Structure formats: structure tokens, C-alpha cells
Amino acid sequence: MSGARRILIATHNPGKLREFAALLAPLGFEAVGAGAMGLAEPDETADDFAGNARLKALAAAQAAGMPAMADDSGLCVAALGGGPGVFSARYAAGDYPAAFGRIIAACAAAGEWRARFVCALCLARPEGTAATFIGQAHGVIAPAPRGAGGFGYDALFVPDGHELTYAQLGPEVKDMISHRARAFAQVAARLAAGVA
Numbered sequence: 203m204s205g206a207r208r209i210l211i212a213t214h215n216p217g218k219l220r221e222f223a224a225l226l227a228p229l230g231f232e233a234v235g236a237g238a239m240g241l242a243e244p245d246e247t248a249d250d251f252a253g254n255a256r257l258k259a260l261a262a263a264q265a266a267g268m269p270a271m272a273d274d275s276g277l278c279v280a281a282l283g284g285g286p287g288v289f290s291a292r293y294a295a296g297d298y299p300a301a302f303g304r305i306i307a308a309c310a311a312a313g314e315w316r317a318r319f320v321c322a323l324c325l326a327r328p329e330g331t332a333a334t335f336i337g338q339a340h341g342v343i344a345p346a347p348r349g350a351g352g353f354g355y356d357a358l359f360v361p362d363g364h365e366l367t368y369a370q371l372g373p374e375v376k377d378m379i380s381h382r383a384r385a386f387a388q389v390a391a392r393l394a395a396g397v398a
């Protein structure tokens with residue numbers, strides 16, 4: 203996109219990169235993926251979403267010498283005591299259908315289907331400054347996965363006020379209501395003001 207300011211998105215997850223690119227484009231920013239820049243993925247050693255987002259954003263900004271944004275996100279299921287939370291990717295270990303089955307079984311056993319997605323989004327500069335914002339989306343676990351769109355746990359999560367899962371709602375709706383969109387709304391004001 204000509205004339206767009208570039209911002210590094212510190213993720214190797216194509217689903218997240220696509221969502222951030224869609225959110226940033228209307229603000230005149232071009233999203234560049236960490237993979238395209240040849241950046242390594244730092245270990246997520248913090249014990250909360252905000253800590254992991256901060257360490258990923260700072261590492262990327264300093265390695266690339268440009269402003270970077272990172273998110274750390276996950277699904278917190280009431281029947282799992284808030285898990286898998288920061289361990290969401292590791293909980294699935296690449297086999298989402300199996301993870302869906304474990305989550306549905308836990309919810310059914312507890313008779314408790316509430317869940318929330320959380321996104322911590324950190325905007326960092328190469329000089330070492332960073333600001334972190336949190337977005338949440340509350341909802342329920344679907345009794346069976348539904349929908350082919352999206353990524354990760356999208357097929358399992360029905361946001362409050364909707365009957366369909368994130369996967370069924372598709373990017374047009376998800377990008378307006380998601381945990382990531384809510385965190386991003388707070389960042390957008392900063393970017394628009396030229397604080398990035």
C-alpha cells in the first residue's frame with residue numbers, strides 16, 4: 203500500500219496477522235509480519251497475557267528497529283478454572299478437534315459453559331517504551347464446534363449477544379466485536395495520534 207506507515211506485527215500466526223492487517227489498513231498502516239522480517243519468536247515466559255504481549259512487542263521492536271505490536275491472547279473457560287488461558291496454543295498442541303472435545307467434556311461435567319477470550323495488545327518502540335491494552339469478549343462454549351472459518355478456538359466460542367460461533371460469524375463481524383478488536387480500539391487512538 204503506497205504511503206502507508208509500516209508497523210511490525212510480532213506474530214507468526216497467519217490468522218492473527220490477517221486480523222491485524224484488516225484493523226490497521228483503515229488507519230493507513232501496513233502490517234508487516236515477523237516471519238517476513240525473519241524474526242525469531244521469543245519464549246512466552248510471563249505468567250499473564252499482558253506480560254507476554256510486552257515481551258514479544260519489545261523483542262520485535264528492538265530486533266527490527268521499528269514500531270511493533272504484539273498480542274497475547276487465549277480462551278479462558280470457567281469449567282477449567284480459567285484455563286487454558288495463556289496456555290491456549292499449547293493446550294491444543296496443533297490438534298484443535300481434540301482440544302474442543304476436552305473443553306466440551308469439562309463444560310458438560312461442570313454444567314458451566316461460560317468462557318471469555320482475552321487479548322493483551324502491546325505497542326512498543328525500538329527505544330524501549332511500551333504500552334499495553336486489554337480487550338475481552340465474554341460468551342459461552344458451543345456444545346459442538348460449528349463453522350469452518352477462522353482459526354484456533356473460533357469454532358467453539360459463541361460471543362454474548364450472538365447465536366453463532368466466531369467461526370460462523372466470519373471476519374466481517376468478528377473483527378468488530380472480538381477481544382482483539384476491543385484491545386485494538388484502544389491502540390487505534392494512540393496510532394491515530396501519532397504516538398506509535
Ligand code: IMP
Nearest residue numbers: 273274275276277290291353354355356
Ligand atoms: P498466543 O500466540 O500465545 O497469543 O496464542 C494464542 C492462542 O489462543 C491461539 O493459538 C489460539 O489457540 C487461541 N486464540 C487466541 N485468539 C483467538 C481467536 O481470536 N480465535 C481463536 N483462538 C484464539
